Amino acid sequence: MGHSHSHNHSHATENLTIAFWLNTGFAMLELVGGFYTNSVAIMSDALHDFGDSLSLGLAYYLQKKSEKGKDKVYTYGYKRYSLLGAFITSIVLVVGSVFILSEAVQRLAEPQQPDTYGMMILAVIGIGVNGAAMLRLKKGTSLSEKAVSLHFLEDVLGWVAVLIGAIVMSFANIPILDPLLSIGIALFILINVYKNIRSVLKIILQAVPEHLSETEIKKQLSEFTDIREIHDIHSWSMDGEYNVVTFHAVLLENKTQLELEELKSKIKSTLRKADIQHITIEFEIQECDAEGDKDGHEHE
Numbered sequence: 001m002g003h004s005h006s007h008n009h010s011h012a013t014e015n016l017t018i019a020f021w022l023n024t025g026f027a028m029l030e031l032v033g034g035f036y037t038n039s040v041a042i043m044s045d046a047l048h049d050f051g052d053s054l055s056l057g058l059a060y061y062l063q064k065k066s067e068k069g070k071d072k073v074y075t076y077g078y079k080r081y082s083l084l085g086a087f088i089t090s091i092v093l094v095v096g097s098v099f100i101l102s103e104a105v106q107r108l109a110e111p112q113q114p115d116t117y118g119m120m121i122l123a124v125i126g127i128g129v130n131g132a133a134m135l136r137l138k139k140g141t142s143l144s145e146k147a148v149s150l151h152f153l154e155d156v157l158g159w160v161a162v163l164i165g166a167i168v169m170s171f172a173n174i175p176i177l178d179p180l181l182s183i184g185i186a187l188f189i190l191i192n193v194y195k196n197i198r199s200v201l202k203i204i205l206q207a208v209p210e211h212l213s214e215t216e217i218k219k220q221l222s223e224f225t226d227i228r229e230i231h232d233i234h235s236w237s238m239d240g241e242y243n244v245v246t247f248h249a250v251l252l253e254n255k256t257q258l259e260l261e262e263l264k265s266k267i268k269s270t271l272r273k274a275d276i277q278h279i280t281i282e283f284e285i286q287e288c289d290a291e292g293d294k295d296g297h298e299h300e
Contacts (some may be wrong), residue, residue, distance in 0.1 A: 001111045005049070007164070008095065008291045009139060015136055015137050015148075016060040016063050016148060017060055017139060018133065018136065019056055019133055019148050019152070020053060020056040020057055020146050022057075022129060022130075022132075023049055023053050023056055023133075023151070023152075024049075024050075024053040024086055026049065026126070026130070027046055027049035027050045027053060027127070029122075029135065030042055030043075030049060030122070030126075031046040031050075032042070032045065033046075033118065033122040034046050036118055037114050037115040037116075037118035037119050038112060038113075038115060038149070039044055039114040039115070039118075039119050039162070039178055042119065042122060042162065043103075044070065047048040047157070049236055051055055054092070056089070056148060056151075058085060058088055058089075060085075061085075062084050062085035062088075063081070063082050063085055065078050065080045065081040066079050066080070066081040066082040066085075066239065070117075071108060076238055076242075076278075077238075079238040079239040079241075079242050080122055080203075080204070080238055080239055081243050082239050083200050083203060083204060083239055083240070086196065086200050087197065087200050087201075087204075087220040088149075088159060089148055089151070090193050090197045090200070091155070091194050093150060093189060093196075094190065094193055095153060095184040095187050096138045097154075097187075097190050097193070098186075100182050100183075100185070100186045101180075101183060101186045102185075103181035103182070103183075104179035104180075104183045104186070105179070106178070107178065107182075107185070108176060108179050110180070111175035111176040111177040111179065112175055112187055113129075113169065113173060114166075114169070114175070115169070116166040116167075116169045116170040117166075119162055119166035120163060120166045120167065120170075122159075122161040122162070123159045123160075123163035123166060124159075124163065126156075126158070126159035126162070127156060127159045127160060127163065130152045130155035130156045131161065133152045134149055134152035134153055134155075134156055136214070137149035137152060150189065150192050150193060150196060153189075153192070154185065154188075154189040157185055157188065157189075158181075158182075158185045160190045161181040161182075161184065161185055162180075162181065165181045167175045171266075172223060188202050199240065203236075203237050203238075203239065205242055206236040207236070208235050208236065209236070209237045209243055211274070211275065212234075212235040212236075212237075212243060212245060212274070212275075212276065214233045216237065216274070217230070217233055217247070217271070217274075218230050218233075218271055220274050221249075221267065221270070221271075222270060223270070224266070224267065225252075226239045226251055226252060226253075226255075226263060226265070227249050227250065227251060227252070228250045228251060228252045229250045230246055230247050230248070230250075230251075231247070231248050231250070231254060232246075232248040232282075233245070233247040234246045234247070235245075235276075242274060242277050242278070242282075243277055243278070244274045244276070244278075244279075244280075245279050246281075246282075247278040247280075247282075248281075248283075248284055249267070249282070249283050249284065250279055250284045250285075251283055251284065253285075254285050255283075256284035263283075264281055264283075267279070268281075268283060
């Protein structure tokens with residue numbers, strides 16, 4: 001499981017590197033194309049992309065940092081650095097979307113007919129470049145990759161909208177369509193970014209992962225007839241992929257050290273199948289548990 005998790009992080013770093021260079025290179029093309037076509041949708045997206053390049057570079061650095069193993073300062077390793085990258089990328093997306101909204105609203109008051117032919121050429125290139133990057137990042141499992149994939153989803157939808165708008169405007173004089181498309185795209189992205197930020201904050205605040213509820217953990221351990229009950233269950237995730245669970249297991253009868261180690265090994269094997277990577281178990285004996293209750297829950 002540890003090797004698989006390390007491979008996922010390495011894959012995430014590679015994806016973020018590709019995303020950074022694609023985004024930066026295409027932002028330069030957008031800026032030139034936006035001035036040439038006189039399209040607010042393209043120019044605002046170009047400025048938005050330059051801001052995203054900064055956040056992508058930071059996300060790459062933090063994702064790389066998150067691959068470091070544990071030390072005396074971070075005993076679980078640096079996994080949560082990737083969350084910081086996801087959070088910053090999401091915030092940049094919010095700022096960029098708000099900027100696009102403000103620019104589009106201004107253009108609504110003074111609509112200008114853009115160069116539709118130039119828009120169509122840029123739109124086809126944009127769909128191809130950003131679509132390829134989005135499909136690659138969509139396969140990733142880290143929250144950083146998911147946050148960045150939202151950026152490329154935004155761009156794909158944006159260029160699809162630009163293409164449709166350019167085709168329509170080439171047949172009809174409807175300049176207001178350009179800013180209206182920008183507003184629709186920005187609102188769609190804001191909704192998705194909200195969901196991503198909510199996921200990041202839940203992990204930072206150590207909320208119980210959805211698939212690791214107390215009920216689910218007890219269900220996974222119900223096959224062990226040696227265990228009388230499970231209590232003091234705590235579960236959280238380090239980065240959305242590396243999950244941690246700790247609990248106390250009250251045994252029906254005393255066991256030798258070897259028997260305890262064998263039981264612990266079987267329990268961990270069962271829980272790892274439920275996508276739990278770090279498991280801490282404290283065994284208690286029924287008689288000791290009762291005495292502890294009388295003395296004020298000493299086992300806690």
